[in-house]
Each structure stands twice: as structure tokens, then as C-alpha cells.
Amino acid sequence: MAEVALNRTPVSVITGFLGSGKTTLINYLVSLDNLRDTALIINEFGEIGLDHILVESSFENTLLLENGCICCSIRGDLVDTISDLFTNVTNGKIPAFSRIIIETTGLADPRPIVISIDENLALRDRVRLDSVISTVDGVLGKNQMEKYQEASIQIASSDVLLLTKGDISDNTTLENLMGAVNGINPTAPIREIVNGCIDPDELFNIDINPNREAQANIARNGEKVGSAHNHIxxxxxxxxxxxxxxxxxxxxxxxxxxxxxxxxxxxxxxxxxxxxxxxxxxxxxxxxxxxxxxxxxxxxxxxxxxxxxxxxxxxxxxxxxxxxxxxxxxxxx
The missing domain is CATH 3.30.1220.10 (CobW-like, C-terminal domain)
Structure with a gap:
């Protein structure tokens, strides 16, 4: 069992409010040579999905990208989606992958995803939660945090926070945003990025943020986000x-x-x-x-x-x- 645990596939969750730069970040990451054997699971808000098209066009629910990366649009239960990836490798439908990245919707509460990966019996011997990463809009982030509870919960539940769009923001806006973000999640490192560019060593195989664990425990005890996006x-x-x-x-x-x-x-x-x-x-x-x-x-x-x-x-x-x-x-x- 210990050997199985050591060989579990790392899973990272990329979350962040609508338009904060998640897809831009993912496109940069999967372009890197050492991340090209990554499986992507993309969950979108809306009747038609576009993010998976912007990574590349889908083949049924699984896509082999030109650079060797696999992309899935979530259809149904996340646990089934992850299990299907491993089944497709076994059946020779897709090549093996060494990492899974899950992109949540811009309105998602990432905590149930964290709990599923940590505790689901069907996944426990196959995957391990590596990191939760949140993108924060460097221009509109503070307003989004004040207006939408989802944005604040995404920030509070993350191991590392990425302030995006610094090239079109200004110093005062970024300083105010950094203070607001730090007030919600004081233990997570904050990085400024432009066009999704960041060293993956700052995102993967990093220390677990105690604030993320605390948020997962809150969710385990039954707290939910607002009204399940009824206002949007x-x-x-x-x-x-x-x-x-x-x-x-x-x-x-x-x-x-x-x-x-x-x-x-x-x-x-x-x-x-x-x-x-x-x-x-x-x-x-x-x-x-x-x-x-x-x-x-x-x-x-x-x-x-x-x-x-x-x-x-x-x-x-x-x-x-x-x-x-x-x-x-x-x-x-």
C-alpha cells in the first residue's frame, strides 16, 4: 500500500473567479516541455464550453493535444472523470500522464473537489492532491471579492495565489488587492504573473497551506456557498x-x-x-x-x-x- 501511495498521480486544482486568467495560465503551463504529459480536466459554466476549445478542440470527452497533453471536459461526476482517464490509459486510448490539472468554473467552490480527491475510496490509491492554485484579477479582483462570495472562498481555499494582469493594472490597485487577498488568506504565498508565465516549481510539489486545510474542514462540516450561483x-x-x-x-x-x-x-x-x-x-x-x-x-x-x-x-x-x-x-x- 505504501508503494502505491508513493506512486500516486499528483492532482492540482486551478481555480479563480470569472475572467481572472485560468485558461491563460493553463495554456502556458502545458506548453512547457516538462508538463506536456499532463491531463487536463476542464469544468465550465454555461451551455456551451469554450475553454477546452481554447486549449484545443475536444475529441468526445478526451483530447490528445498536439503537444501531447490530454484535456477532458467534465461530464458528470469528477470521480468518474478521473477514473475514466486511467481506464483510457489502460485500454490504450490515450498515452500515460504524470499529472492531472483540474480547472474549475469561475464560480466554483474548490473545497468539495479537494475533499473528493483526499477522501474518495476509488481515487485514494491512484491520485493525491498536490496543490490548489487561485488566479486573482489584478484589475477587478478586489471588487469581485467584495461583490461575490465565491471569489473570496476561492482565495481562502488555495495554497498559492497568482495576481494576474499586472501589466494593465496600476501599483495602487495591486497594493490594495494584495492587502485584501492577504487578509483572506495570510498564509498563502502571493505571486504576480503576466500572460500566465510562472515557474511551475512555484505551483507544484509545494507545502500545503494550513488555511486551505481549514477551509476544507469548514466544508466538511456542512457550510455551503451562498445560493449555488442562483444570482448568476x-x-x-x-x-x-x-x-x-x-x-x-x-x-x-x-x-x-x-x-x-x-x-x-x-x-x-x-x-x-x-x-x-x-x-x-x-x-x-x-x-x-x-x-x-x-x-x-x-x-x-x-x-x-x-x-x-x-x-x-x-x-x-x-x-x-x-x-x-x-x-x-x-x-x-
């Missing part, structure tokens, strides 16, 4: 074909001018008329990032996909607004 919802919009850039910009400007306080997160794969490759659309709060080219796109079809995470709006109204102002489709839908 999502809508997914797809369109087969290109869309006009001018009309998209008008719609975004209108939406963020009228309802900035209701928009939590937006992420999309956008195909614009006249473009030979798709673009990545991202927005956090009322801040919209410039569209980013996605070169070497491998999907054989042209499909715009957009996920909007919001509060206090109506799903059908958002879909109708997009259809009317971007696609210029009138009437019932």
Missing part, C-alpha cells in the same frame, strides 16, 4: 457563418452602455466577415479586451460561439438583441 446565469449564442464587424461593435457598445452592471463575463469565438481566422472576444465586468487573432485554427467549419454570464437580465432578451442588431433577424425566433 448564463446564455450561449451560436451562429453558423460570419458576422459583420461594424454590427458586432455596435451591439457590444449598446449592451455595455446600457447594462454594464449586469454583465459579469463574456467570452466568444468570433468569425468576422472578410477574416481568414477566428478571433477571441473576452470581457470581464464592463472591461472589453481587444479582439485577439486565433491563428492555426483547426476546426473545419465557421461557427461563432458566444457565452455571456450575467445577472438581472433575461436570457431571451439577450439572444433577441444579438439576432436583431448583429444578424438583423426580425420577428420570432
Amino acid at each position: 446565469d448564463s446564455v450561449s449564442i451560436t451562429h453558423d457563418g460570419t458576422i459583420p464587424e461594424e454590427k458586432l461593435n455596435y451591439w457590444l457598445s449598446m449592451l455595455y452602455s446600457l447594462r454594464p452592471q449586469n454583465l459579469v463575463r463574456m467570452k466568444g469565438i468570433i468569425w468576422l466577415e472578410g477574416k481568414q481566422e477566428p478571433l477571441l472576444l473576452q470581457a470581464v465586468g464592463n472591461s472589453i479586451s481587444p479582439l485577439k487573432n486565433l491563428p492555426n485554427w483547426t476546426e473545419p467549419f465557421i461557427r461563432t460561439r458566444l457565452v455571456i454570464i450575467y445577472q438581472g437580465l433575461h436570457k431571451d432578451s439577450l439572444i433577441d438583441s444579438f439576432r436583431r442588431h448583429v444578424l438583423q433577424v426580425l420577428g420570432d425566433f
Whole structure:
């Protein structure tokens, strides 16, 4: 039994609020030579997933990336998903992996994941929890902590905290954020990163943070996060074909001018008329990032996909607004 325990596969959990840079961090990590045999399990909030596409396109629920990394979108129970990875290795469907990284949704409480990995009998001899890592938005993080309980719990439950977007933040904002983060989790090291770049030795095989253990114990005793995201919802919009850039910009400007306080997160794969490759659309709060080219796109079809995470709006109204102002489709839908 001791030998089995020594050979258990390390599992790290990457958490962090919506738009804080989790996918950017993961893309950097799996590009490193010594992490290319990593299995990724991605859990997303919304009817259609985009994060696993932005890592690479999925093959059923498991993907062998070009660099040799495996990516799974969670379907059902996490324990079953991890067990299926090992079964697929045994059956020769995927190559062996030496590490598992789980990316949570931006609204997740990571503590139940920690408890499952630590205590589930089906996993105990196969995996061990290595570290819990939280990304914190260097621009909007303090506001998110004050407004959303999920953001604070993610920070409190982590072994190491990564302040992102320092290149577009300012010193005062970062200092205030660091003070707020330290007040929630005073025992976790805090690192500033840009574009996901960090030495993996600072994330993996590190000391367990006592604050993370304390948070897991709180969860074991039955505390739950708020109302299970009842105050936040999502809508997914797809369109087969290109869309006009001018009309998209008008719609975004209108939406963020009228309802900035209701928009939590937006992420999309956008195909614009006249473009030979798709673009990545991202927005956090009322801040919209410039569209980013996605070169070497491998999907054989042209499909715009957009996920909007919001509060206090109506799903059908958002879909109708997009259809009317971007696609210029009138009437019932």
C-alpha cells in the first residue's frame, strides 16, 4: 500500500473567479516541455464550453493535444472523470500522464473537489492532491471579492495565489488587492504573473497551506456557498457563418452602455466577415479586451460561439438583441 501511495498521480486544482486568467495560465503551463504529459480536466459554466476549445478542440470527452497533453471536459461526476482517464490509459486510448490539472468554473467552490480527491475510496490509491492554485484579477479582483462570495472562498481555499494582469493594472490597485487577498488568506504565498508565465516549481510539489486545510474542514462540516450561483446565469449564442464587424461593435457598445452592471463575463469565438481566422472576444465586468487573432485554427467549419454570464437580465432578451442588431433577424425566433 505504501508503494502505491508513493506512486500516486499528483492532482492540482486551478481555480479563480470569472475572467481572472485560468485558461491563460493553463495554456502556458502545458506548453512547457516538462508538463506536456499532463491531463487536463476542464469544468465550465454555461451551455456551451469554450475553454477546452481554447486549449484545443475536444475529441468526445478526451483530447490528445498536439503537444501531447490530454484535456477532458467534465461530464458528470469528477470521480468518474478521473477514473475514466486511467481506464483510457489502460485500454490504450490515450498515452500515460504524470499529472492531472483540474480547472474549475469561475464560480466554483474548490473545497468539495479537494475533499473528493483526499477522501474518495476509488481515487485514494491512484491520485493525491498536490496543490490548489487561485488566479486573482489584478484589475477587478478586489471588487469581485467584495461583490461575490465565491471569489473570496476561492482565495481562502488555495495554497498559492497568482495576481494576474499586472501589466494593465496600476501599483495602487495591486497594493490594495494584495492587502485584501492577504487578509483572506495570510498564509498563502502571493505571486504576480503576466500572460500566465510562472515557474511551475512555484505551483507544484509545494507545502500545503494550513488555511486551505481549514477551509476544507469548514466544508466538511456542512457550510455551503451562498445560493449555488442562483444570482448568476448564463446564455450561449451560436451562429453558423460570419458576422459583420461594424454590427458586432455596435451591439457590444449598446449592451455595455446600457447594462454594464449586469454583465459579469463574456467570452466568444468570433468569425468576422472578410477574416481568414477566428478571433477571441473576452470581457470581464464592463472591461472589453481587444479582439485577439486565433491563428492555426483547426476546426473545419465557421461557427461563432458566444457565452455571456450575467445577472438581472433575461436570457431571451439577450439572444433577441444579438439576432436583431448583429444578424438583423426580425420577428420570432
